[in-house]
Amino acid sequence: MPKKILVIDDEPHVVKYLTIFLQDCGYETCCAADGLEGFEVLKKEKPDLVTLDLQMPNETGTRFYRNMMKNKEFKDVPVIVVSGIPGRHLAVSKPIAVFEKPIDRDALLETIRKTIGW
Amino acid sequence: MAVAMKDSPDGQYKRLLDALPCYVTLLDRNLTVLWSNNSCRRDFGPPAGKRCYEFYRIGNARCPDCLAKKTFTDAEIHSSEMMLRSDDGTRVNVLVYTSPVCDDKGKIRSVLETAVNITSVKDIQKQLILLGQTVAGMAHSMKNIMMGLEGGIYVVNKGLEDKKPDEVKEGWEMVLLNFEKISQIVKDILYCSKEREPNLQKIKPNAVVTEVYNLFKGLAASYAIVIKLDLDDKIKKAVIDPDGLHTVLSNLVTNAMDACKIDLWKDEHLVEMRTRRGRNGSTIIEVADNGIGIDKDVREHVFEDFFTSKGDKGTGLGLMVTQKILREHGGSITFRSRPGQGTTFVATFPPKTRPNAAHG
Numbered sequence: 001m002p003k004k005i006l007v008i009d010d011e012p013h014v015v016k017y018l019t020i021f022l023q024d025c026g027y028e029t030c031c032a033a034d035g036l037e038g039f040e041v042l043k044k045e046k047p048d049l050v051t052l053d054l055q056m057p058n059e060t061g062t063r064f065y066r067n068m069m070k071n072k073e074f075k076d077v078p079v080i081v082v083s084g085i086p087g088r089h090l091a092v093s094k095p096i097a098v099f100e101k102p103i104d105r106d107a108l109l110e111t112i113r114k115t116i117g118w
Numbered sequence: 119m120a121v122a123m124k125d126s127p128d129g130q131y132k133r134l135l136d137a138l139p140c141y142v143t144l145l146d147r148n149l150t151v152l153w154s155n156n157s158c159r160r161d162f163g164p165p166a167g168k169r170c171y172e173f174y175r176i177g178n179a180r181c182p183d184c185l186a187k188k189t190f191t192d193a194e195i196h197s198s199e200m201m202l203r204s205d206d207g208t209r210v211n212v213l214v215y216t217s218p219v220c221d222d223k224g225k226i227r228s229v230l231e232t233a234v235n236i237t238s239v240k241d242i243q244k245q246l247i248l249l250g251q252t253v254a255g256m257a258h259s260m261k262n263i264m265m266g267l268e269g270g271i272y273v274v275n276k277g278l279e280d281k282k283p284d285e286v287k288e289g290w291e292m293v294l295l296n297f298e299k300i301s302q303i304v305k306d307i308l309y310c311s312k313e314r315e316p317n318l319q320k321i322k323p324n325a326v327v328t329e330v331y332n333l334f335k336g337l338a339a340s341y342a343i344v345i346k347l348d349l350d351d352k353i354k355k356a357v358i359d360p361d362g363l364h365t366v367l368s369n370l371v372t373n374a375m376d377a378c379k380i381d382l383w384k385d386e387h388l389v390e391m392r393t394r395r396g397r398n399g400s401t402i403i404e405v406a407d408n409g410i411g412i413d414k415d416v417r418e419h420v421f422e423d424f425f426t427s428k429g430d431k432g433t434g435l436g437l438m439v440t441q442k443i444l445r446e447h448g449g450s451i452t453f454r455s456r457p458g459q460g461t462t463f464v465a466t467f468p469p470k471t472r473p474n475a476a477h478g
Contacts, residue, residue, distance in 0.1 A: 011262070012340050013292045017269025020276055102265035
């Protein structure tokens with residue numbers, strides 16, 4: 001069973017890029033365009049890891065993270081923050097890693113492999 | 119009163135102080151204004167026994183960090199920046215110095231307060247700060263675009279490798295779109311950087327509107343936004359700079375789509391591009407959306423240089439450039455908006471364009 005990664009970003013192109021890349025690396029993927037949808041997909045798909053864009057409209061990225069941390073079932077699912085603004089990850093207390101856009105995809109893959117394996 | 123008379127300058131000295139192009143006042147230990155020079159009286163009225171803070175309309179009590187008090191205590195010169203209000207209520211930024219005025223025995227009798235008007239310097243400073251923030255903002259939007267380009271290239275390569283033409287096409291669209299975004303930013307910057315005469319030509323406005331519509335409808339669809347055209351066939355030709363019109367439309371449609379993207383409360387989002395003839399033969403172009411709307415706080419800043427409400431995804435250039443183009447055509451741009459309901463921008467190009475009419 002391949003590990004599953006949830007990609008949350010409001011830019012459809014970023015979603016496309018990351019999902020194709022991650023599938024290419026052997027992961028299964030699911031995606032969401034904002035934090036609200038993200039939480040629905042999280043409950044349905046139960047991914048092993050989440051990549052999260054924080055700069056989404058109406059702060060849904062930050063709110064998604066808070067809701068996720070409050071939820072017993074999901075609070076230990078690792079989160080990788082993908083951000084356009086350096087330093088913004090402070091809004092999130094303990095992400096596994098923070099990647100600035102444009103993402104260094106090899107470094108991202110390495111982090112994912114270290115965290116959840118192949 | 120006798121003290122005041124004695125401490126006030128007279129004769130040649132009075133004329134010298136009156137001639138100084140800055141605000142000069144003489145204060146006693148209670149901060150009462152004993153004397154003020156001409157510039158002062160012109161902008162702040164007669165002192166009439168007022169305290170310094172009343173005279174300059176700073177507040178009802180002495181400033182927390184009173185410079186005059188300090189000078190009375192240590193006989194040193196102190197300085198600071200302050201904001202005053204003139205007689206007619208306008209803001210005056212000043213750089214204030216307080217210096218001691220001593221009698222023959224070296225005892226401080228009063229404090230001379232000199233204030234230099236730096237309002238224009240402050241305004242330039244504000245512009246420069248905004249400019250700096252804009253450049254930083256631009257760097258961030260570039261980052262997003264670079265990510266899009268990188269993504270597009272990756273998807274194209276993957277598609278070629280797997281021999282999947284659909285994927286190649288999709289990736290190529292990502293590249294094209296981000297290329298378009300970056301050229302728009304560069305065009306906006308160039309547009310702002312200098313005064314330019316619009317390249318006026320007889321064109322068909324409806325054709326340019328259709329061109330921009332075709333450019334954006336695919337992108338809009340990917341965000342589940344429908345773009346509609348409502349063109350007035352009676353408009354045949356108008357004298358407008360075609361590139362300028364193209365830029366105006368692209369900026370307005372981009373804004374309209376952004377307003378729809380961040381609106382989570384409606385199921386269907388619509389952007390409508392309309393043309394119509396104005397009463398006096400002007401060409402009116404409207405871009406309407408049913409997005410998030412513009413709330414009260416943002417309303418007054420909409421056309422401000424470098425202002426953006428889109429965080430790292432905006433540059434603050436779009437509407438600034440749009441307004442500049444309309445002004446160069448002797449036209450105007452206005453908007454009406456209801457928060458939560460949507461916004462309509464109305465660009466009016468005058469019938470026979472008078473270049474630079476607004477600069478007159």
